[in-house]
Amino acid sequence: MNDTPGTAASDAEVVEAANTAFYDALEHGDLDALGDLWLDDDSLTVSCVHPGWPVLSGRGEVLRSYALIMANTEYIQFFLTDVEVSLIDDTALVTCTENILSGGPAEEGNALGPLVGQLVVATNVFRRTPDGWRLWSHHGSPVLAESEEEEDEETPS
Numbered sequence: 112m113n114d115t116p117g118t119a120a121s122d123a124e125v126v127e128a129a130n131t132a133f134y135d136a137l138e139h140g141d142l143d144a145l146g147d148l149w150l151d152d153d154s155l156t157v158s159c160v161h162p163g164w165p166v167l168s169g170r171g172e173v174l175r176s177y178a179l180i181m182a183n184t185e186y187i188q189f190f191l192t193d194v195e196v197s198l199i200d201d202t203a204l205v206t207c208t209e210n211i212l213s214g215g216p217a218e219e220g221n222a223l224g225p226l227v228g229q230l231v232v233a234t235n236v237f238r239r240t241p242d243g244w245r246l247w248s249h250h251g252s253p254v255l256a257e258s259e260e261e262e263d264e265e266t267p268s
Contacts, residue, residue, distance in 0.1 A: 122198055122203070122239075123196040123203075125243070125244060126196050126203040126205060126237050126244050127194065127196050129244040129245075130191075130196075130205045130207070130235055130237070131191070132144070132148060133145070133148050133235065133249075134189040134191060134209075136148060137177070137181075137187060138187055138188055140181045140184075142174070142178055142181060145174070145177055146174055148245060148246050149170060149173065149174065150170070150238055150240065150246060151170060151245070152240070152245075155238065155247060156168055157169065157173050157247055158248045158249075158250075159173040159176060159248065159249045160249070160250040160251060161180070161251055162229075162251045162252060162253040163253070173249075184213055184214075185214050186213060186214040187211065187212070187213040188211070188212045188213070189209050189210070189211055190210040190211075190212075191207045191209060191210070192207065193206070193208045194207040195207070200239075201238060201239035202236065202237070202238055202239075203236070203238075203239075203244060204234065204235075204236055204237075205233075205236075206233070206235075207232075207233055208231070208232055208233075208254070209230070209232070209233050209251065211230070211231060212226055212227075213227055214226045214227070229253065230253070230254035230256065231251045231252065231253055231254065232251070232254055233249065233250065233251045233252075234249075234250045235248070235249050235250075236248040
């Protein structure tokens with residue numbers, strides 16, 4: 112992905128495309144493509160927080176975490192909603208909701224394991240480099256949705 116500085120609108124489009132490429136690499140289990148999207152600059156430490164995990168710091172630790180996730184996930188698909196891109200100079204902030212459908216290893220006799228849906232809100236920070244926009248930080252936090260019963264109890268009659 113190679114881009115040159117341009118208007119804020121075109122930069123926002125390129126950043127959004129880089130953000131989409133990040134999720135596409137995860138869906139396809141492509142660790143090489145994923146690695147190409149992360150910042151590789153010794154002067155800036157990348158970081159990642161997966162839902163329920165501690166902070167991971169450093170490119171090697173972050174990429175190992177994705178290798179582990181990919182090795183233990185048979186199927187994953189992301190439907191991104193509420194995508195917002197903000198830019199200041201060579202830094203971009205992307206917030207979005209990850210609507211995730213995933214499945215683990217297949218149970219005996221099945222093609223796929225049970226599918227599970229999950230909502231995660233994510234913040235992805237990108238940095239402009241000579242090679243394009245690269246991920247500097249990813250932070251995902253689970254959305255704890257209320258059940259319908261809880262919502263009904265809170266609604267006045």
